[in-house]
Every structure is written in C-alpha cells, then in structure tokens.
Amino acid sequence: MAAINEISARINVDVSEALTGLKAIQREAKKATQALRELEQAQKAVAANE
Template identity: 60%
Template structure:
C-alpha cells in the first residue's frame, strides 16, 4: 500500500492506494500482449512462406 500526504495551507490530505491488484492485472495484460504479438509474428511468417497475401500494415 502506498501512502501519500500533502499539505496545502491548512488542508491536509492522505491518500492510501492498494496497488498489488493493479500490478497483478497489468502483468497479466502484459503476458497476453506478448502472446498476441508472438502469434501475429508467427502468422506473418506463415503468410510470407505461402506467397504473402494481404498486408494489414498498410
């Protein structure tokens, strides 16, 4: 948990944030993005081996 305190004049604010679930979610998203990128690279290699086809980069 991250705590941040900031004073602005006579106002004091404390914010507590639980980040472990967010980090876990971001790591899962990163794994899925890497898998999708790998699958796309493999698809492009297959297309190149079989004469191309349409490029979706254009």
C-alpha cells in the same frame, strides 16, 4: 490580516491487484504479438511458394 487555511490529506491506495492485472495483460499482449509474428511468417512462406 487574511487567514491562511491548510488542508492536509493522506491517501493510502492498494495497487497490488491493479499491477497484477496489468502484468497479466502484458503477458497476454506479448503472446498475441508472437502469434501475429508467426502468422506473418507463415503468410510470407505461402506467398513465396505461389
């Protein structure tokens, strides 16, 4: 009969720092998006006044 081999592994990963970094990136991306919206509105206002 063929032998059946089992491999079991337990992996503990600390992702708290990665999540904190991703949240910081998300906050900065939201700020950048808002700044781009404001710039777009300002450009439209200037174009409308020309």
